[in-house]
Every structure is written in C-alpha cells, then in structure tokens.
Amino acid sequence: GATIGILGGGQLGRMLAVAAAQLGYRTHVLAPDRESVAAQTASSLTRADYHNKVVLADFAAACDVVTYEFENIDVTPVEWLAERVPVHPAPRALRIAQDRIAEKSFVEKLGGRPAPWAPVDSPSDLLAALERIGCPAILKTTRFGYDGKGQTVIRNLGEAPAAWEAIGGPAVLEGFIHFSHEFSILVARGLDGTTVRYDPPHNVHRDAILRTSTLPAPAAIATQAEEATTLAIRIAEELGYVGVLACEFFATENGPVFNEMAPRVHNSGHWTIEGAETSQFENHIRAICGLPLGNTMLTGAQVSMENLIGEDPWVPALSETDAHLHLYGKGEARPGRKMGHVTRVIR
Ligand code: ATP
Ligand code: MG
Ligand code: MG
Numbered sequence: 407g408a409t410i411g412i413l414g415g416g417q418l419g420r421m422l423a424v425a426a427a428q429l430g431y432r433t434h435v436l437a438p439d440r441e442s443v444a445a446q447t448a449s450s451l452t453r454a455d456y457h458n459k460v461v462l463a464d465f466a467a468a469c470d471v472v473t474y475e476f477e478n479i480d481v482t483p484v485e486w487l488a489e490r491v492p493v494h495p496a497p498r499a500l501r502i503a504q505d506r507i508a509e510k511s512f513v514e515k516l517g518g519r520p521a522p523w524a525p526v527d528s529p530s531d532l533l534a535a536l537e538r539i540g541c542p543a544i545l546k547t548t549r550f551g552y553d554g555k556g557q558t559v560i561r562n563l564g565e566a567p568a569a570w571e572a573i574g575g576p577a578v579l580e581g582f583i584h585f586s587h588e589f590s591i592l593v594a595r596g597l598d599g600t601t602v603r604y605d606p607p608h609n610v611h612r613d614a615i616l617r618t619s620t621l622p623a624p625a626a627i628a629t630q631a632e633e634a635t636t637l638a639i640r641i642a643e644e645l646g647y648v649g650v651l652a653c654e655f656f657a658t659e660n661g662p663v664f665n666e667m668a669p670r671v672h673n674s675g676h677w678t679i680e681g682a683e684t685s686q687f688e689n690h691i692r693a694i695c696g697l698p699l700g701n702t703m704l705t706g707a708q709v710s711m712e713n714l715i716g717e718d719p720w721v722p723a724l725s726e727t728d729a730h731l732h733l734y735g736k737g738e739a740r741p742g743r744k745m746g747h748v749t750r751v752i753r
Pocket of ligand 1: 521544546551552553554555580581582583584588611614615654665666
C-alpha cells in the first residue's frame with residue numbers, strides 16, 4: 407500500500423494513523439516532539455525539526471501523499487514539501503487558517519460574517535479598536551493560539567493596558583459575541599471535488615477548551631446549520647480543498663457568526679468514530695488518497711463526545727454500556743491537557 411506522511415505527533419495524528427491502517431495504508435509521522443503519541447499508532451516516525459532539509463527530503467521521498475494534523479506549524483516547510491509530493495490540504499489553506507486576520511478577511515470575501523474585528527499592533531491601535539468595537543471584546547494573538555491560549559477578554563477600557571501587556575502584537579480585537587450556542591461544521595472534500603457534510607454538533611467550552619459535542623443539535627443550531635454549511639463548502643471550493651475542514655460558529659439571533667476554521671480533522675468531530683457511519687479520520691484519509699468519501703449519517707438517535715481533560719476520571723466510562731473510551735497515551739495529566747475522550751451513542 408501507499409505511505410501517508412503526517413506532520414505533527416498529537417492525538418489527531420494518532421487517530422488518523424488508525425484510520426489509515428484500517429484502509430491498508432502505511433503512515434509516516436514527522437514530529438519534533440519528544441512525546442509523540444502519534445508514534446504509537448503510526449508505521450514509522452521521524453523525530454526531527456521541520457526545518458531540517460535533509461529530513462524533509464527523506465520524508466518527501468518516503469511518502470506518496472502528505473497531510474498535517476495541526477495548524478500551528480510553520481508553512482514554509484509545508485510549501486517546500488508541496489513542491490515535491492502532493493500535500494493535502496494545500497499549503498494555502500494552512501497559510502490562511504493560521505493567521506486570524508487572513509482568515510477573517512478571506513471568509514468575509516466569501517460572504518461569511520465574523521465578529522467585528524480590527525488588527526492591533528500597538529497600544530494606540532488597541533484603544534482605537536476598542537472605541538470602534540466597544541466592550542466587552544476579546545484580544546487574540548494573530549497566530550499560534552489554541553485552546554484559548556493567547557487571548558484575553560477586555561471588559562472595560564481600564565483593562566486594555568493589562569490585556570496588551572498579556573497578549574501584545576500582532577493581535578486582533580474581536581467584539582464579544584453574545585451567542586446562544588456554539589457549533590461546528592465539518593465537511594470533507596475529495597480529490598474530485600465531491601463534498602460530504604456531517605451534522606453540526608453543539609459544542610460546549612469551559613475555560614475556552616472544548617468539553618462536549620452533542621448531536622442532534624438544538625433547534626437554535628439546526629436552523630443556522632444550512633447557512634453555515636454553505637459557507638464552509640464555499641471556503642473549501644475556493645481553496646480547492648482536499649480533506650476534512652472544520653469551521654466553528656456562534657449561533658446568534660442574527661444568524662451564524664463565523665469564529666475560526668481548522669484545516670484538519672477537529673476535536674468537535676471525534677464523535678464520528680462511533681457516532682457516524684464513516685469517521686472524520688477515515689473520510690480525511692479517503693479524501694487525500696483519492697478514494698470516494700463515506701456516508702456521514704449518525705449511527706444512533708443521540709451522540710455525545712466528552713473530552714477527558716487533566717485529571718478527569720475515565721475508569722467509570724468502562725462500566726457504561728453506551729460509552730466508548732479513547733485514551734491518547736499521553737504521560738502526565740497536566741491541567742488543561744486533553745488526555746482522551748468518551749463517546750456515547752444512544753441507538
Ligand atoms: P481552538 O482550540 O478552538 O483553536 P482558540 O484558542 O483558537 O481555540 P477560539 O476558538 O478563538 O480559540 O476561542 C475559544 C473560545 O472562546 C470559543 O470557542 C468561545 O467559547 C470563546 N470566544 C472566542 N471568541 C469569542 C468572541 N468573539 N465572542 C464570544 N466568545 C468568544
Ligand atoms: Mg483556534
Ligand atoms: Mg476555536
């Protein structure tokens with residue numbers, strides 16, 4: 407079988423490797439981390455920096471297609487690889503998704519509506535932006551934020567100096583959205599341009615980290631899913647996207663507000679392993695390998711996914727009849743660290 411290269415060694419890479427193996431592919435992970443949990447399921451692992459040209463050349467030669475499992479990777483080596491081996495999704499998707507300003511501008515051009523926003527590169531920019539957007543607002547680093555890291559809420563003008571001190575520039579100020587719910591749209595687009603969509607999960611965050619994804623979503627989400635899905639598919643088409651694309655939305659009185667996108671499989675799609683006929687991981691592998699995409703229908707009447715974070719107990723899930731436990735094989739259970747998840751399917 408062919409060999410799929412995966413950039414990144416986290417749990418998403420780990421689950422991609424499992425899906426790839428089921429379809430008869432080898433996987434080769436390239437990750438700098440000492441603790442690569444993807445190594446546990448991949449066929450082989452190169453532990454090295456992404457900027458080492460010798461390593462990259464060997465990686466390109468060893469792989470028939472390359473994908474990535476996180477977006478906070480420098481795009482330069484990914485572009486270098488794309489000149490030598492097919493890389494899906496294409497580096498342009500990565501370039502846009504890893505820069506909140508590029509991402510919002512891009513989505514606005516396609517008719518999407520993000521929160522009111524302004525680039526912030528100095529304390530005076532921040533004051534001008536707060537003047538225009540109002541409080542409360544959220545200051546986010548333009549790049550490299552995840553799980554709420556690199557962002558802070560500004561409740562009043564007095565909090566602006568401390569926020570600038572904490573975040574600095576380049577940053578983006580976003581108006582605070584008073585949403586009723588959060589949800590995400592996951593679509594997969596194949597090499598031939600065919601797209602499939604998953605039902606939208608209702609996502610609940612705690613401390614800016616995803617806690618649960620639940621389906622079917624309440625009516626407040628269901629009524630906005632069509633507009634949000636249309637935007638997600640438009641984004642995928644515009645990028646010539648191949649693979650799974652995740653877009654996060656806020657459900658508001660005025661319709662879906664675009665939060666951000668991830669050019670990869672997504673935590674809010676983990677429920678699809680047991681809760682959909684074809685998982686997001688399998689559909690991503692199918693897409694990048696040029697295979698037909700699989701059925702995304704729910705396998706039960708109700709599906710929920712709960713993240714196991716830090717010291718969250720997991721033993722009880724083993725005694726539940728409807729629960730499917732996933733542990734990522736990470737060492738230390740630090741606060742805020744995603745250690746695994748439990749999916750419950752009620753048939
Ligand atoms: P991820 O791990 O999803 O990539 P991230 O660090 O990129 O996280 P965001 O998705 O920007 O963070 O924000 C994390 C959470 O903070 C959101 O899911 C939402 O609950 C809240 N949040 C972010 N932006 C806004 C906003 N403009 N208005 C209200 N809440 C927000
Ligand atoms: Mg993000
Ligand atoms: Mg997010």
